[in-house]
Amino acid sequence: MTTYSFGPTPCDNGFEFRLWAPRQETILLDVEGRPPQPMERDEKGWHFAHAPCPAGTRYAFLLPDGTRVPDPASRHQPEDVHGPSEIVHTRAFSWMTPDWRGRAWEETILYELHVGTFTPDGTFAAAIERLDHLAALGITAIQIMPVADFPGRRNWGYDGVLPYAPDSRYGRPEDMMAFIDAAHSRGISVFLDVVYNHFGPDGNYLPLMAPIFTDSHHTPWGNAVNLDGEGARDARDFLIENALYWIVDYRLDGLRFDAVHALIDDSEEHLLHEMARRIRAAAGDRHVHLIVENEENDARLLDRNGDGKAETYTAQWNDDIHHVLHVAATGETTGYYADYEGEEKLIRALVDGFVFQGETMPYRGTPRGEPSGELPPTAFVSFIQNHDQVGNRAYGDRIGEIAKPEALRAIAALYLLAPQIPMLFMGEEWNAKTPFPYFCDFNEELNTAVREGRAKELARLPGFQDHDGEPPVPTVPETFEAAKLDWEERLSGDHADHLSLYKRLIALRRSTVIPRLPGITGKAEGERLAGKVIRVTWRLGDGSRLTVTANLDDVDGVPIAAPAGRSLWIEGAVGASGEIGAWTVIWTLEQP
Incomplete structure (x- = not known):
């Protein structure tokens, strides 16, 4: 059985608590209903304590200067990222589908969703009520945007600071498990987007206790996560065990790794290879699929063995296919879209996967990508919109707002029947009109910085010149509320027709294309x-x-x-x- 170094572990009489804090000589464990108790420290800087308490008990750690911090491996944060952690016995959940083994990768038709805006209530419980819609549509796999506990009441998920704790705004851990279980009962796999390249700007207490960051490498978010310096073994295990936790305890069918190009590691075995190796060993004979987002387009991560099976990562989100289809359907050639204009680029994306395979990409001014023509098309996830490509537009407008209907239908028919693995973004199936702009909810100082930074960035984002009026402010509740799907749309007029088109295309893919993809x-x-x-x-x-x-x-x-x-x-x-x-x-x- 998979065991974890981080977080509370049940024992015969209560729970064992462990904290990686080599930068602190003494730590007190503060369990509700009990006086704070000293923890024992070993020579590696790990602190240990036992407390006779049940699941559901709240606890925190007290540092010598009086700072009260949650468990970095907290399983639940009922009072947000600065509050106490709650003990959750994740392996006590009663599964309705204990024999679920997953689905073969070739069968995958992905559907990306954001829990907070997928339904009016924005919870896992509410999302369960929409699973029948996805099953009727023909979806075989859901990809959830990140759920790691983030500060505030709303967030895309990429500002998480407690990676083991699903954000309490979406419900309890058991609610997430119930959602996964309900999806499995309908034959739908569930993947989770995980973020290991950085932590959010508010609520990450780990640097007070341990060398989670390094000065040797840098990313767009600051110092890189420590994967190869002093103390890196425990930092690596913190991330790897988190991935194992989702696969084993939550029975997820796969993970999507955000921006792996920002995982900088000079170790003999790169974190990505160790991560894949350990996940696949823990998964056994289950169908577990690992997907990367990779700005560098490293084809080697997608290598197949002699039997055609993925050795490390199953597939990559392929921005290149999105870009060529977006340019063709909309005529937009601003920013990076200028590098994807023309039929030869479209052909290369469909034939080889990557458009740039070592050539210099003009927008970047540097070479990008590796030869990818030997990879099967199923090594690439294709899409005509996703959270990034919609949300990183100045106004968060979807492609249905900027492409004529006949162009939108044409590119949908192209990507949904091609041998690459297709991914829909929530509401795409009925051509939803709700935008999906960036939104967050930090403290006032950070909110001000976000507003000012976003205002400077907007001028270079696609779609900025095509709108009148002020773009949405990411930090106000109205921006988040405007992103919630309008489920009534799908029932009438052109929206219902578009939904019918998607159902028929997906049915054809499942009956005719998918059975011929293996091999x-x-x-x-x-x-x-x-x-x-x-x-x-x-x-x-x-x-x-x-x-x-x-x-x-x-x-x-x-x-x-x-x-x-x-x-x-x-x-x-x-x-x-x-x-x-x-x-x-x-x-x-x-x-x-």
């Missing part, structure tokens, strides 16, 4: 036909050939040679003589 390789062919029309063909795992012919342009009636195979889907129009219409996507399949 697929990275061999694909792409070409530009007349005008801006492209054609890409993949050889699927069963030997069949899947072909897409797409005209992502306003020019109508482009004459082309008819694609081979039987027709699977036509989005748009095809002329009597085979001419492809504007914003038309044709899918065909040739049997082996």
